[in-house]
Amino acid sequence: MALLNSIATWWMQKRMHQIELFMKYPIDVQDECLNKLIASAKDTEWGKKHDYKNIKNAEQFKNNVPIQDYETLKPFIDRIRRGEQNILWNTDIKWFAKSSGTTNDKSKFIPVSTESLEECHYNGGRDMIAIHCALCPETQLFTGKNLALAGSLFTDNFGNHESKNGDLSAIVIDNLPIWAEFFRAPDLSIALLDKWDEKLEKLARATLAENVVSLAGVPSWMLLTMKRVLEISEKKSIAEVWPNLEVYFHGGVNFAPYKEQFKSIFNKPKMNYLELFNASEGFFGIQDQKDSEELLLMLDYGIFYEFIPILELGECDAATITLENVELDKNYALVISTNAGLWRYKLGDTIKFTSLHPFRFKITGRTKHFMNAFGEEIIVDNADKALNIACEKSGALINEYTAAPVYMSENKTGAHEWLIEFEVEPNSIEYFTEMLDNALKSINSDYEAKRYHNLALKLPLVKPLPKGIFFKWLDSKNKLGAQHKVPRLSNDRKYVEEIMGLI
Secondary structure, three states: OHHHHHHHHHHHHHHHHHHHHHHHOHHHHHHHHHHHHHHHHOOOHHHHHOOHHHOOOHHHHHHHOOOEOHHHHHHHHHHHHOOOOOOOOOOOOOEEEEEEOOOOOOEEEEEEOHHHHHHHHHHHHHHHHHHHHHHOOOOOHHHOEEEEOOOOEEEEEEOOEEEEEEOHHHHHHHOOOHHHHHHEEOOHHHHOOOOHHHHHHHHHHHHOOOOEEEEEOOHHHHHHHHHHHHHHHOOOOHHHHOOOOOEEEEOOOOOHHHHHHHHHHHOOOOOEEEEEEEEOOEEEEEOOOOOOOOEEEOOOOOEEEEEEEHHHOOOOOOOOEOHHHOOEOOEEEEEEEEOOOOOOEEEEEEEEEEEEOOEEEEEEEEOOOEEOOOOOOEEHHHHHHHHHHHHHHHOOEEEEEEEEEEOOEOOEOEEEEEEEEEEEOOOOHHHHHHHHHHHHHHHOHHHHHHOHHHOOEOOOEEEEOOOOHHHHHHHHOOOOOOOOOOOOEOOOOHHHHHHHOOO
């Protein structure tokens, strides 16, 4: 294993030279990426509609192709799911990454082409390992296994055509080459189970005897897994279970509220943490410095980037800029074109560049208010609809509300705390809470998954507030007036605690 580790580590160093090249020549790499995307899709239905054959540069691309979101691309994606091809991309697409929904749908189905799988998602997985090896030259990463948390896969039948949908992590793991299984745990039969309580139990038991050297997964779910591993093993720390564990690759939600818990549960002073910025739509950034939370923008994964200054986002004619024109410390909304046929697609995430040589950034949030402390990604539209349903069921009326997460503690599951000022209170807060919970499950598939058997999220905590409390809070912030609104959802507890402090 030592020889294999040395060979693999040496091989990863070769990739670091390629990373250094796109760090040195970022604009050239992005121009080449756009040209390749346009050439690949020029004979698709989309490419013909937008005259890709005559597009020579980024400005022409912007002029020919309007900015898109999931709703505008959905009719094309639905046709691909039903078996039509050469619509958005020139190769057949049979996998769809299922993610949290939009205003009109419970779930989004993001196309995953062979090219995006291999050139983007697999390369992202390779590069996170390459960067870890570069940061930790004494790594023993290839002497053991990676414990990766994944979702599940489902088959859709549309007459004579079948397509697969599920979490991106499940699509990636299901398509890994055979040799990769040697470095991964648990077995596929466990990794792709769709019942999270069963998966958690089997995963924890199956990996106890493995030499786990790295972990990868969303913090909320990984924390649950680690706690169950300790319960079964009757150990006090993960260091006692897996003494060779050296790195945790994490992403998906803000890691800050979890970090101290992980430090405590790992009990490994030299443990490494590497943040990733990946999503169903693509793999975008990797932390490439040990003592910095900045992420390196990955430029050679078949993704062409554009940016909308956040102050212009709401304007109908908001113009994008390309990489050479971005500035430090300004918030931008990401717009991407990918090798899976997402064209000038508003991702919904916002970033701020912290370095331009090379291009490094920090994730600053979403383009809309949201809660995503556990991977549930509740948007305001979800919340409004769910509250309306709960009110109809219970006879309640709401004046104002705000909500924020209650983060996991060592012995408690996370939750959402809802502060609600009722005009007419329900007869039973318990019944109202149950209806709110059920409505959110029906509207948002990610919330439904996290609520499964109370594994990551327990029942919402609904707190009725005195009438006028939100007015009082706005007054305290000098924000009275029609142009100022109560923030409906937040991914931290700042507003909730300020409001509760006024009671």
